[in-house]
Each structure stands twice: as C-alpha cells, then as structure tokens.
Amino acid sequence: MSPVPSVHHRAAITWLSVYAMIMLVQVVIGPVLTPLPMPLRTLVLTAVVVPVVVYALVPNLLRVHARLRGNRR
Template sequence: MNPPSVHRRALITWLAIYPGITVLSVLLGPTLAPLPVYLRTLVLTAILVPTAVYVLVPALLKANAALTGRRRAVGRSGGWRTVRPVGRTPGTATVDPAAPERNRTPAAGAPARR
C-alpha cells in the first residue's frame, strides 16, 4: 500500500516534536536557564531530533499504519523487505532480488558491463 500522505506525515512529525519539546523544556528548563537561548536550543534539539527520528516518528508511523490498516511500503524509503530463498535449478543463474548488484545478468535496459 501507499505511504501516508504528506499532510499526515506532517501531523505525525508535529505529534512527535511538540510534546517532546514541551517535556524537555519542563525537565531541563531550570538546568538550562543560565545558558543563552542559542545554547538552550542546541541542547534541546541535540536530544529531541535523534529521539524523534529514531524512536518517536517510527512508533507513530507504526501506530498510524495499524489504525488505518496500512502495511509498510517497501522500496527506496528503507522499509523492511521480506526476501524469499532463491531456489536453484541446475544450469540456471541465481538471482537475488535483495541485491541486484550480485545478479549475473544486467537488469532490463541496463548497459552491459565490459
């Protein structure tokens, strides 16, 4: 199925960032108060951005998929891919769909290697 629309992804990102900034500001506010604004922002974003990218947004995307009945799209987005074992028949080339660079024959329309 298709990934969520750009509007839904923007909402999901906001749902990760806004509560994260609020919680970090409350927890670290007194500690960071003596620092200038640009350093407070640096510290907050250094914590929140990796947390949002690697934890919060993927969890929210998974919840969105469960709520909307979507499956994760496989492709250039880096989604998980299920690879079935490739059976070998004597006299035929083995093609690995997960690693096209290992295939023995060039892809359709690709220039031949010399």
C-alpha cells in the same frame, strides 16, 4: 501492506512528536538550561529532541498509524 501515509499525515505526526518532545524536555531539563545563553539552550534542546523524534517517536507513530489505517479497511 498498507499504503504510505499522505504527506499531510506525516507532517502532523512529525509536528506532534516535535511539540511533545520540546514540551517534555522543557519541563524536565528547562530549569537547568535557563541560565545558559539562548543559542546554547537551543543547541541542547535540539540535540535531545531531534534524535528522539527521528529515531523513536515518528517511526513508532507511523507504525501505529499504519495499523489503525489497516484496521479500517
């Protein structure tokens, strides 16, 4: 079993996941959201980004990180 990644690695993985998802959502549905008021756009954006990041991206990236760290040792 590999050790838990440091808080710095987890923060970097989370930040990269959030950034990537925000960019993707803006490209894919940004034009549809443009006419909406800023608070509603933000609500829709976060309603899509947060679950995907929390339940899919971060756990998978942490697994990849653990495998990569395990291969080095």
